Amino acid sequence: MGLLKVSIIFLLSLITMTLAEPPGCKIRITDRGLEMLKTETKRFVEEELSNITMPEMRGQEGRFQYTIKDVKITELNLMSDLRFQPDVGLLFEVQNSSITLNFQRRILYWLFYDEGAINASAEGVNIFTVLHLRKDGEGRLKISNVTCNASIAKMRARFGGTLGRVYDFIGTFLTTGMRFVLNKQICPALNHAALVLINQLLETIPVRTEVDTYVGIDYSLLNDPVVTETSLDMDFRGMFYDLKNENETLVNYAVNPVVREYDRMIYLALSEYFFDSGLFSYFKGGLFQMQIANERMPKDLEMLLRTTYLGTIMMLNPALMEHPLSLELEVTSPPRSTIKTSGASVAVNCNVKVLVLPPGKPAVQLSSMTMEGKFNAKVSMKGKRLAIHLDLRRFKIFSNQSALESLALIPLQGPLKTMLQISVVPLINNYTKRGVQIPLPDGIDFIEEVVEYHNGYIIVGANLHFRTGLREIIERKLSVETDNSI
Numbered sequence: 208m209g210l211l212k213v214s215i216i217f218l219l220s221l222i223t224m225t226l227a228e229p230p231g232c233k234i235r236i237t238d239r240g241l242e243m244l245k246t247e248t249k250r251f252v253e254e255e256l257s258n259i260t261m262p263e264m265r266g267q268e269g270r271f272q273y274t275i276k277d278v279k280i281t282e283l284n285l286m287s288d289l290r291f292q293p294d295v296g297l298l299f300e301v302q303n304s305s306i307t308l309n310f311q312r313r314i315l316y317w318l319f320y321d322e323g324a325i326n327a328s329a330e331g332v333n334i335f336t337v338l339h340l341r342k343d344g345e346g347r348l349k350i351s352n353v354t355c356n357a358s359i360a361k362m363r364a365r366f367g368g369t370l371g372r373v374y375d376f377i378g379t380f381l382t383t384g385m386r387f388v389l390n391k392q393i394c395p396a397l398n399h400a401a402l403v404l405i406n407q408l409l410e411t412i413p414v415r416t417e418v419d420t421y422v423g424i425d426y427s428l429l430n431d432p433v434v435t436e437t438s439l440d441m442d443f444r445g446m447f448y449d450l451k452n453e454n455e456t457l458v459n460y461a462v463n464p465v466v467r468e469y470d471r472m473i474y475l476a477l478s479e480y481f482f483d484s485g486l487f488s489y490f491k492g493g494l495f496q497m498q499i500a501n502e503r504m505p506k507d508l509e510m511l512l513r514t515t516y517l518g519t520i521m522m523l524n525p526a527l528m529e530h531p532l533s534l535e536l537e538v539t540s541p542p543r544s545t546i547k548t549s550g551a552s553v554a555v556n557c558n559v560k561v562l563v564l565p566p567g568k569p570a571v572q573l574s575s576m577t578m579e580g581k582f583n584a585k586v587s588m589k590g591k592r593l594a595i596h597l598d599l600r601r602f603k604i605f606s607n608q609s610a611l612e613s614l615a616l617i618p619l620q621g622p623l624k625t626m627l628q629i630s631v632v633p634l635i636n637n638y639t640k641r642g643v644q645i646p647l648p649d650g651i652d653f654i655e656e657v658v659e660y661h662n663g664y665i666i667v668g669a670n671l672h673f674r675t676g677l678r679e680i681i682e683r684k685l686s687v688e689t690d691n692s693i
Contacts, residue, residue: 227429228429228444228459229459229461229462229463229478229480230429230442230443230444230445230463230464230478231443231444231445231446231459231461231477231478231480231481231484232426232442232443232444232445232475232476232477232478232481232645232646233440233441233442233443233464233466233474233475233476234440234441234443234473234474234475234476234645234646234647235438235439235440235441235466235468235469235473235474235476236438236439236472236473237437237438237469237470237471237472237473237474238290238291238436238437238438238469239469239470239471239472239670240471240472240473240670240671241289241290241291241297241439242472243472243670243671244289244671245287245288245289247673247676247677248287248289248299248677249285249287249289250676250677250678251400251676251677251678252285252287252299252301252397252400253283253285254678255396255397255399255400255404256280256283256306256393256396256397257280257283258396259280259389259392259393259396260278260392261278261385261388261389261392262388263275263276264276264384264385264388271314271315272314272315273312273313273314273315274312274313274314275310275311275312275313275325275385276310276311276313277309277310277311278308278309278310278385279308279309280306280307280308281307281308281309282306282307283304283305283306283307284304284305284306284307285301285304285332286301286302286303286304287299287300287301287304288300288301288302290436291434291435291436291437291438291439292337292338292434293434293435293436294434295337295339295340295434296337296338296339296340296350296432296434297337297338297340297434298335298336298337298338299334299336299337299338299397300334300335300336301332301333301334301335302333303331303332303333304332304333305328305329305330305331305332306328306329306332306359306389307326307327307328307329308326308327308328308329308385308389309324309325309326309327310324310325310327310385311323311324311325312324312325325364325365326364326365327362327363327364327365327382327385328362328363329359329361329362329386329389330359330360330361330362330363331358331359331360331361332357332358332359332360333357333358333359333360334355334356334357334393334394334397335354335355335356335357336353336354336355336356336394336397336401337353337354337355338350338353338401338405339351339352339353339354340431340432340434340439341431341432342428342429342430342431342432345414345415345427346414346415346426346427346428346429346444347409347410347412347414347427347428348409348412348428348432348441349406349409350401350402350405350406350409353397353398353401353402355393355394355397355398356394357390357393357394357397358390359386359389359390361382361386362382362383362385362386362389363382364382364385404677404681405677407681408648408649408677408680408681409648411648411649411650411680412426412646412647412648413426413644413646414426414427414646415427417450418447418643419641420450421449421450421488421489421492421494422447422448422449422450422485422488422489422492423447423448423450423453424445424446424447424448424485424643425444425445425446425447425448426443426444426445426646427443427444428441428442428443428444429442429443429444430442437469438469440466441646443646445477445478445480445481445484446459446480446481446484447481447484447485447487447488447489448484448488449488449491449492450492451491451492452491455491456484456487456488457480457483457484457487457488457541459478459480459484460480461478461479461480461483461663461664462478462479462662462663462664463478464476464477464478464661464663464664464666465661465664466666468666468668470668471657471668471669471670472669472670472671473653473668473669473670473671474666474667474668474669475588475593475645475653475666475667475669476664476665476666476667477586477593477664477665477667478546478663478664479544479545479546479663479664482544482546482551482553482584482595483541483543483544485643486541486542486543486544486553487541490538490540490541490542491541495537495538495542495557496535496536496537496538497535497536497537497631497634498533498534498535498536499533499534499535499536499630499631500531500532500533500534500564501531501564503630504531504532504533504534505626505629505630507626508534508622508623508626508630509531509532511619511622511623511626512532512534512561513532515619516532516561516573516574519573519574520563520573523571523573524571527563527565527571530563530564530565530566531563531564532561532562532563532564532573533560533561533562533563533564533570534559534560534561534562535559535560535562536557536558536559536578536631537557537558537560538555538556538557538558539556539557539558539577540556542554542555542556544584546660546661546662546663546664546665547660547662548660548661548662549660550583550584550585550660551583551584551585551586551660551665552581552582552583552584552600553581553582553584553597554579554580554581555578555579555580555581555582556577556578556579556580557577557578557579557580558575558576558577558578559575559576559577559578559604560572560574560575560576561573561574561576574606574608575606575608576604576605576606577604577605577606578602578603578604579601579602579603579604580599580601580602580603581599581600581601581602582597582598582599582600582632583597583598583600584596584597585597585598586658586665586667587656587658588645588653588656588658588667588669589642589653590652590653591644591645591647591651591652591653592641592642592643592644592645593642593643593644593645593667594639594640594641594642595639595642596636596639596640597632597635597636597639598628598632599624599627599628599632602620602623602624602627603620604619604620604623648680649680649683650673650674650675650676650677650679650680651671651672651673651674652671652672652674653667653669653670653671653672654669654670654671654672655669655670656668656669657669
C-alpha cells in the first residue's frame with residue numbers, strides 16, 4: 208500500500224511537471240549584478256533614513272525641564288551590504304555604522320533658561336532587513352513582506368552654549384530616550400521604502416502591455432522567483448498576442464531555455480516560442496500583406512516583370528502594355544523561427560501575385576506564384592529594447608498554375624530575390640528595428656551585450672547601467688500618475 212501511494216505521488220508530480228508551461232523568456236540577475244546595485248541601494252536607503260521625522264520630546268529630570276525639537280539627521284555613515292537570501296529574496300544589512308543628528312534644545316533650570324543646538328551621534332547602528340520577493344496575482348514581481356530588525360548600541364550628545372558643560376551630566380538621560388525613538392523609526396522607514404517605493408519601481412516593468420497598434424506582449428511571471436546564493440532567476444511567459452483577439456494565442460511547445468552562466472550581471476534567455484508567438488500574432492493581425500506598386504515599385508523590378516510577362520500581357524490584351532504593374536505579397540501561414548548554435552532564421556511561405564493596374568478598372572492578374580523564403584535573423588539589444596535585423600538568404604518561387612510556368616520563372620528568381628532584398632526587406636527592418644521592451648524597470652539598461660545562439664533559444668549576456676537613480680525613477684512615476692489622475 209505504501210509503495211502504491213509513493214508511486215501515485217510520483218506519477219502526479221511527473222504529470223504536473225509535464226503540464227507546466229515553459230517560459231518564453233527567462234532572466235537571471237547574478238551576484239555581480241547585485242554588486243552594481245549596492246551603491247544605488249545604499250544611496251536610496253540613506254535618503255530614506257535622512258527623511259525620518261521625530262516627534263518633539265518634553266520632560267523633566269529633577270529641577271530640569273527640557274524640550275527637544277527640530278530633530279534632523281545631518282549625516283549617515285552606513286557600512287552596508289546587499290546580497291541574495293536563498294529561497295526568500297534580498298538581504299540588506301548595515302553593521303557598525305553611525306548616524307549624526309542635530310536637535311534644538313530648550314532647558315529651564317531654576318531661574319536659568321537656555322536654548323541652543325545639540326549635536327548627537329548614534330553609534331553601533333545595525334540593521335538587518337530581508338525583502339521577500341514573490342509573484343503577485345497579476346504575475347508581477349513584488350516585495351510581499353519585509354523582515355526588519357534595527358538596533359543602536361549607544362548615542363552621544365554634545366551640548367553647546369554657555370551652560371553646555373553643566374548639562375553634560377543629563378546627556379545620558381536625553382540620549383537614552385532619543386536612541387529609543389530613533390531606533391523605532393528605522394524599520395518603518397525601510398518598510399515604506401520597500402513595500403511602497405520599491406514596489407512602485409517594480410510596477411514600471413511591463414507585464415501585459417501593447418507593443419504597437421497590432422500586438423501586445425505578456426511578461427507575467429509563471430511562478431515565484433528562484434533565489435540562490437549567487438542568482439535570482441525569473442521565468443516569464445514571454446508571449447505576444449493579437450490585440451484584436453487576445454485569446455487566440457500560440458501554444459508553447461518550445462524547449463525551456465537553460466542559463467548556466469554567472470559571469471555577467473544579467474542574462475536574458477528567449478526561446479523560439481518568444482519569436483514564433485510574435486510572428487503568429489502579426490500574421491493574425493493581418494500585417495504580413497504588402498503591395499508594391501506605383502511609386503513604391505522600383506523601375507528595375509517593373510522592367511523585369513514587364514519583360515517576363517510580355518507574352519502573357521500580349522495574349523490577354525495588348526492595350527494593357529502601357530499600364531503600371533503591381534506585385535502583391537501575402538504570407539499564407541504564420542512564419543516560424545529556428546534557432547541553432549549557428550544562428551537564427553525565419554521561414555516564410557508567401558503567395559505572390561503579378562497584376563496590371565488599368566486606371567479606373569479592376570486589376571488584371573498575370574500570374575500567381577508561391578514563394579518560399581528563408582531569412583537570417585540577427586538579434587541585438589540596445590538599452591532594454593530587443594531588435595531583429597533580417598537578411599533574405601534563400602528564395603524560391605514556383606507557379607500555382609502549371610509546371611511549365613514554374614520553369615519559365617527560373618530566370619526570374621535571382622533578379623526578383625535581389626529586388627525584394629532591396630525594396631521589401633528594408634521596409635521590414637525599418638519596422639523591426641524599433642524593437643520590443645524586455646522586462647526591466649525604467650532607468651535600468653543593458654550595456655556591453657553579447658548574444659549567444661543555442662539549440663532552441665538565444666541568451667543575451669550583459670551588464671547593467673543605471674541611467675538615473677532609484678529616487679528619480681520613482682518620483683517620475685509618481686509625477687506621471689498624478690498627471691494622469693488630473
